[in-house]
Amino acid sequence: MTAASDLSSAESATATVAAAPADAAPKSPAATPAPAGATSRRTRRRSPGSGEMTRLGRFVRGLIGVLVTVGALEALGRAHLASEEDFPPASKVLARAAELAGDHDFVFVQLKATFEAWGVGMLLAIVIAVPLGLLFGTVPYVNTAARALVEFLRPIPSVALIPLVGLILGAGLEMKVTLIAYAAVWPVLFNTLYGLRDVDPLAKETLRAFGFGPLAILRRAVLPAAAPFIYTGVRLASSIALILAVGTEVLSGFGDGIGNFIGSASIEIGGAKDVLAGTVWAGGLGLVVNVVLMLGEKRLFHWHFREGR
Numbered sequence: 001m002t003a004a005s006d007l008s009s010a011e012s013a014t015a016t017v018a019a020a021p022a023d024a025a026p027k028s029p030a031a032t033p034a035p036a037g038a039t040s041r042r043t044r045r046r047s048p049g050s051g052e053m054t055r056l057g058r059f060v061r062g063l064i065g066v067l068v069t070v071g072a073l074e075a076l077g078r079a080h081l082a083s084e085e086d087f088p089p090a091s092k093v094l095a096r097a098a099e100l101a102g103d104h105d106f107v108f109v110q111l112k113a114t115f116e117a118w119g120v121g122m123l124l125a126i127v128i129a130v131p132l133g134l135l136f137g138t139v140p141y142v143n144t145a146a147r148a149l150v151e152f153l154r155p156i157p158s159v160a161l162i163p164l165v166g167l168i169l170g171a172g173l174e175m176k177v178t179l180i181a182y183a184a185v186w187p188v189l190f191n192t193l194y195g196l197r198d199v200d201p202l203a204k205e206t207l208r209a210f211g212f213g214p215l216a217i218l219r220r221a222v223l224p225a226a227a228p229f230i231y232t233g234v235r236l237a238s239s240i241a242l243i244l245a246v247g248t249e250v251l252s253g254f255g256d257g258i259g260n261f262i263g264s265a266s267i268e269i270g271g272a273k274d275v276l277a278g279t280v281w282a283g284g285l286g287l288v289v290n291v292v293l294m295l296g297e298k299r300l301f302h303w304h305f306r307e308g309r
Contacts, residue, residue: 070094085270096277106261111281113256117173118238118245121180125237129185130230133192134218150189158183158244162251171254176245183244184237191233195226228301235293242286258282 070090077089084092100106136143158179169175203221212220249259258278265274 086272088273088276093273093276093280096273097280100277100281109256110258110261111285113173113260114242114245114249114258114282115285117176117180117257118241120173121177121245122184122234122238122241124177124181125184125188125241126234128181129188129233130192133189133196133230134222136189137193137196138218138222154186159247159251162248166252171252175252176248176255176257179248180241180244184241187237187240188230188233191229191236192226195229196222198229199225228297231293231297231301235290235297238289238293239286242282242289246282258285 073090073093077084077087077092081087136146161179161182162175165175165178169178199222203225204217207217207221245257246259246262249255249257250263251259253263254260258281262275262278262282265271265278268274
């Protein structure tokens with residue numbers, strides 16, 4: 001009887017398992033549907049041609065915009081609405097800008113002076129802004145104490161400090177570097193603070209639970225998460241720094257640099273062509289710097305772009 005009852009129980013259990021619905025069976029990892037976000041990202045990766053077409057389309061549209069602008073300026077210059085000395089056609093301005101590329105004094109004195117001041121000022125701004133941003137973002141008491149001073153200094157335009165800085169430091173590289181660093185420090189500082197807010201608190205708590213100290217948490221969790229934001233701040237500050245470099249040279253009226261070249265040409269008879277050609281060089285330099293930094297951003301932080309941030 002006991003054997004018969006055991007056999008009957010086993011048969012009923014087998015029948016129950018066999019009669020169970022198909023969706024009650026454990027699902028293999030391969031059969032588990034992927035999240036919507038992962039599916040969309042996988043779909044985007046399967047069609048690399050679409051990204052290439054998008055980049056090509058952006059380039060073509062940008063090129064069309066440049067050609068339309070140059071054509072409009074050429075037409076205005078040829079219309080003789082003003083004298084050619086005051087408003088030369090775009091073709092002559094571009095030709096003069098090309099001539100400056102072979103001018104030893106312009107390239108190795110004026111252009112070099114502007115680029116040197118820009119580079120040193122940017123380096124100084126990064127060295128100051130990133131540690132301050134990390135300090136303000138990780139120590140709330142320091143952030144609260146310094147907030148009023150930061151909000152007071154931030155709206156002051158750097159060009160308004162040219163007379164004061166010129167009296168203290170004198171004319172030359174020191175004055176330009178100081179003003180450039182002052183203007184460029186704010187985008188880097190505030191982007192560092194924004195990056196610290198993006199750090200996953202769970203990652204920090206996990207490292208803290210495993211016995212990692214504050215410096216190890218900063219190196220392993222905080223800096224990797226904040227690095228894309230800091231880099232974006234550096235890219236934005238680079239354009240501001242170049243504006244300050246050229247603007248300081250124009251307004252100061254002494255020293256070397258593209259701004260000094262533009263300022264000297266503006267007081268000469270028929271110097272409009274040189275003024276516009278120098279402006280083309282300043283804009284071209286800013287474009288090259290921005291493109292290089294954007295390419296570096298996509299290469300260094302490609303994972304950040306894949307996450308759709």
